[in-house]
Amino acid sequence: MSAYRVSRASQRINEKAPLTFRFDGKKYKGFAGDTLASALIANGVKLIGRSFKYGRPRGIVGHGAEEPNALIQLETGGHTVPDLKATQVELYEGLSATTTTGFPSLNFDLKGLAGQFSRFMPPGFYYKTFMGPAKAWPFYEEIIRKAAGYGRAPVDPDPEFYDHLHHHVDVLVVGGGACGLWAATLAGRAGLKTLLVDEQSEVGGWMLSDARAVIDGKPAMKWVSERLAELKSLSNVTVLTRTTAFAHHEQNLVQAVELVQDHLPIAQRVATTPRQRLHKIRAHHVVLASGAIERPLVYGNNDRPGVLTAAAGQTYLNRYGVAVGRKVLLLTHNDASYDTALDLAEAGSRVTLIDTRQRGAAAWRLDAAKKAGVELLLGYGIAEVQGGKAASGAKLVKLDPSCLTVTGKGPTLSADAILSSGGLTSTVHLFCHNNGRPYWNEERLSFVTPDEGRQGISVAGAVTGRWGLGEALAQTHASVSAMLIGFGRNPSSTCPVSEDQDIQPTRRVFRVPDGKPEGHGAKALVDFQNDVAAADIHLAVRENYRSIEHVKRYTALGFGTDQGKLSNVNGFAIAAEALGMPISQVGTTTYRPAYTPVTFGALAGSHVGDTFDPRRYTAMQSSHVSRGALFETVGQWMRPWYFPKGNETMHQAVDRECLATRNSVGVMDASTLGKIDIKGPDAREFLNRIYSNAWSKLDPGKCRYGLMLDENGMVMDDGVTACVADDHFYMTTTTGGAARVLNWLERWHQTEWPELKVRFTSVTDHWSTTAVVGPKSRAVLKKLCGDIDLSADAFKFMDWRDGTIAGVPARVCRISFSGELAYEINVDACYGHYIWEQVMEAGKEFDITPYGTETMHVLRAEKGFIIVGQDSDGSMSPIDLNMAWAVGMKKPFSFLGKRSLSRSDTTRSDRKQLVGLYTEDPKVVLAEGAQILSSRNTQAPADMQGHVTSSYHSAFLGRSIAMAVVKGGLKREGDTVYVWAHGKMHPAKVVSSVFVDQEGVRQHG
Amino acid sequence: MFQIHCPHCGATREEEEFSYAGEAYIARPAKPEEATEAEWGDYLFMRKNTRGWFWEQWQHTAGCRKVFAVKRNTVSYEIAGTWTLAEGKELYLKESEA
């Protein structure tokens, strides 16, 4: 047990509120205010995981979003969350977490063996090695999947829910550190609608970790709580904590996820409150005060458990009251780390500060360190950390003043914790998500944002490379004041004051030299999560990857769930050195959302389960339910699929429904068909242009089937349109195509033919349609209707009549999608249910049979009627579909798609054309989509002739039928083709696609 | 996710309300029958695929259903403005001449 609890005046944990939690099944104690990471460190738990590629033992490195190693699986069952960073998990009573790596166990990892041969596992190893015979891959995969990766995705339903909230604000401030708080204060005081988001459990940012900071003459945290109190008193300001802004999109849309209940014990979570909430924030202006993250130095075995960043060491001590070790080595190249050393010494740790600079920090700091008993080693570096599953010490080397070469041996020191600081890296991610670029600041050794920000974005504080609190606040004040002027407000507040102490310039070091050629000493990690060492980057450059984007992809640098927050700058710098280029020229890889991982739950919000997509029901829904219908989804509609009686299978029910309809009468709910009311003096001309067939001679009282083509000449929709009056038509479309067709009509009218006087109204929901189908349909209608002459001569096939059905005004169309005598009764949707029930009652004596979409499909296939999107797929012309009769080539206006029908490709004779198929064995129902060959020969390359588009058992014919598209099929009637279905070859004869009543007698009856 | 101003509704609304409707001001050949295979193919398939400022059509499908012109930068996603098809066409033609 090397780490220990200390009581710090600055600490944010509550020692009076102890908590218990479990990690890998073992019970531990922590306090309210701890993270899982701080509590694990306090309990002496060092080994948290195994590395991705080499299985190297790993522990906690950071203290927040930058953590690469400590990925844990939180909770179990439906509540489980994989790969959370222990540094970001707030501790609660009863929390249970497990490690996510280590196969077969954390203490003995198979990859660890591989790691010992790591010299033979360069970048690209897995690709290069396992590219081999495809058959062997499943064998490798089995083992690799077990050994590789991190947590396991949840398999149980999530018992919690998520929601979305939209904001429209004047100013969004990202980051609640000192600068973000000051920015929000200025915006808030100026009366602007302001939202501040911060990812941590409380605002303060680095002030939570820095016990020495002073603002306006008082401890910084006192100033922070004053600011928070002021912001909360302003009604125009909202402060959201536990809220990470993870993406910035065009027009200043920022997405942020708020962890609303994750910090509460599961049993205490409120069922009516979401677990997480996604905020979609539109801001006139964004102030990016996202701060900076300290990166480690790169040196041998710098990934051993017990090796952390200096900032993490300082945070665990001051914020959580946890000293990381009794004997601590701190390796640095900058002055800021001296505070860390002083704090640890003050808390009772023995600290050795190893400064790569020959003269160390500013004189006053050197004095303070000596006074506090910190041992100083100036001009030294760490060559290699010692110890396996926990760091036990380090071998030092003496460095020359440039820090590029080793001039001699150094002492070997024992330690139970090792910290390092490679300087700060500005958190520029959100600035760059939407095309912004950071620039390299050589003095601050960081990619930073330009002070002027960019359109709609101001930058404030450490994100600009200002590490000193005083300079950061001053820059924030100036930047936000300028923004206020832009809003037409007067900045009147005075800038808070914090005195920045003298510092010695930082010495440029990324990779600490160990005196050996790269790759020969101990592995020096750059990207911990992806096991990318300094040597790997050198190798990538040797293999001639010149662009940093390529180096990234070859080595996997920055690809992990930490998105390279600790590793990227070190990686870029090492690549720059290997390439012999300045870092500014190497540049950065592309920053993409999300800044930190976001749960699918938060992204989906309430768009899950029943609220995933709207469900549309017709007016007859309760009738269908009462008759035992099973439903299928068509577009967003719930349509009756079939109506089983008793224990009927679908097959039995459909056979019964088909026969009843062909022999007596059936009834179907056709309300879901799209309906568009088309009016205007040019309505007829418009139809002539939009449909392939002619509309000039269609009189009122008549209906016509129409085919709609796109400009490529391919069928895109079909339906029957009735002429209501010379300037008024009633169009029906396919159920799924209704919205698309309406937009299609609008686009052509508005963009190409605005001179045509015509308008369109969607009336799909306004009308209810009951289709009465079968030889007895006239008899049924006669019982319900007294004012329409239903006789075959007076009311012909493809006529429609206005009349009264069961006392309700109705538009009755004599059209048929089954080939039978049939009427479609259209009434105001309010009467839909009533009319359906009236029809059922009137049809009782004929044993009227309701049927669903399945029977509808069989009946129409028996007649060879196509379903657009099933028998056609956007590459079928009317000619291909054997529907040349529906193309009015003589129409004066060149209707949509007409010219394309004479394109050389469209007129090819070997195009796939729609035919019927009779299987040799009448009992075989082919699979839809089954491939058609011209012979039994299946040897590759197979002679593909087409595929089956529709296939059913026809009870009426007592055999199977199929529709298919076959190359040149229209001229192949009588040929035998071979269909591969259900693992067998089925011979079938090409026949006409009209199977029943080829003369069309029945529908004219 | 854009916010788009519909010149017909006079309102700026979220992208969800709109549908993309392709490149703007592609003229349909006046006499398609007389168009050569190449000309017709050009009209059907060839698009400018501009890098930078681009005239395109959007339709306010969940609003007024009107199609209108949008000048948008395909690199920065900046929207310079939105116009009715007729208003936009004047600007478009002026720019094409320049």
Ligand SMILES: [Zn+2]
């Ligand atoms: Zn509109």
